[in-house]
Each structure stands twice: as C-alpha cells, then as structure tokens.
Amino acid sequence: VRTPRRSNQRTRIADELARLDTFISAQGLHFRLRLAGEQISLSTVYRTLHLLADLGRLDCVREPGGERLYRHRPGSQHRHYLTCRHCGLTLVVDATVIEEWAEQLRIVAGFAHLEHAVELSGVCGECGSETPEQSLK
Numbered sequence: 001v002r003t004p005r006r007s008n009q010r011t012r013i014a015d016e017l018a019r020l021d022t023f024i025s026a027q028g029l030h031f032r033l034r035l036a037g038e039q040i041s042l043s044t045v046y047r048t049l050h051l052l053a054d055l056g057r058l059d060c061v062r063e064p065g066g067e068r069l070y071r072h073r074p075g076s077q078h079r080h081y082l083t084c085r086h087c088g089l090t091l092v093v094d095a096t097v098i099e100e101w102a103e104q105l106r107i108v109a110g111f112a113h114l115e116h117a118v119e120l121s122g123v124c125g126e127c128g129s130e131t132p133e134q135s136l137k
C-alpha cells in the first residue's frame with residue numbers, strides 16, 4: 001500500500017496546528033487529535049512536526065522545562081518570540097532590525113542561504129510582580 005493515508009494524517013496534523021494558533025507540545029497536539037477521533041500515533045505527530053519545521057511551516061520554541069512547543073506559521077517569513085521563563089507566555093516580536101542586520105551581514109560576508117535563530121526570554125510583567133527575578137542560565 002502506498003501512503004495516501006499517511007499524507008492525509010499529516011494534513012490533519014497541520015490543520016489542527018493551524019486552527020489552534022497558539023504554542024502546543026507534540027503530546028498536547030496528539031491528545032487533541034485523539035480526542036477528535038483521529039487514529040494518529042505520537043511518533044507520526046513528531047515526524048510531521050519535524051517535517052513542517054523543515055518546510056518552514058511552523059515556529060518552535062523551547063519551554064523553560066526544555067520541552068519543545070510548536071505553532072503554525074501563517075506566512076513564509078519566520079518570526080521571533082519573547083517567552084516568559086515563569087509562565088511560558090509567548091509574544092511575537094517585531095524583529096525587523098534583526099532581519100535587516102542579518103541580511104546586511106550576509107551581503108557583506110558574501111554568504112548565501114544565511115539562517116539565524118534568536119530566542120528571547122525574560123519575566124513578564126505579571127510574573128515579575130509576583131516573584132523576584134531568578135537568573136536562569
């Protein structure tokens with residue numbers, strides 16, 4: 001048997017992620033799909049998330065606990081996020097300065113296909129008023 005079913009499952013996984021429009025773990029996404037009656041294995045969810053990441057269809061951030069969270073990326077342009085280390089709140093940030101700087105650097109250095117990864121984390125206003133800052137390295 002060829003793999004139309006598997007590609008169909010991938011579509012379901014991608015659709016569910018797009019519908020959510022928030023960060024979710026692979027387990028969380030798997031749980032939602034199972035609730036919706038989908039017979040999809042967790043390993044298929046993982047494989048599909050990696051595939052979508054390779055295709056630039058999603059954004060990935062790392063939780064303070066080390067778990068990866070995934071979110072559908074609406075455009076082809078990648079985005080940068082500001083994450084609260086305490087509660088996991090994640091905001092999309094305007095990274096125009098970073099994009100322009102990286103592009104200039106690319107031209108000056110004569111590189112092609114330059115990639116970058118910028119992760120910003122801190123303590124959000126709500127968490128900061130409750131707990132003193134702890135520096136996490």
Ligand SMILES: [Zn+2]
Nearest residue numbers: 084087124127
């Ligand atoms: Zn917070």
Ligand SMILES: [Zn+2]
Nearest residue numbers: 080095098099
């Ligand atoms: Zn960027």
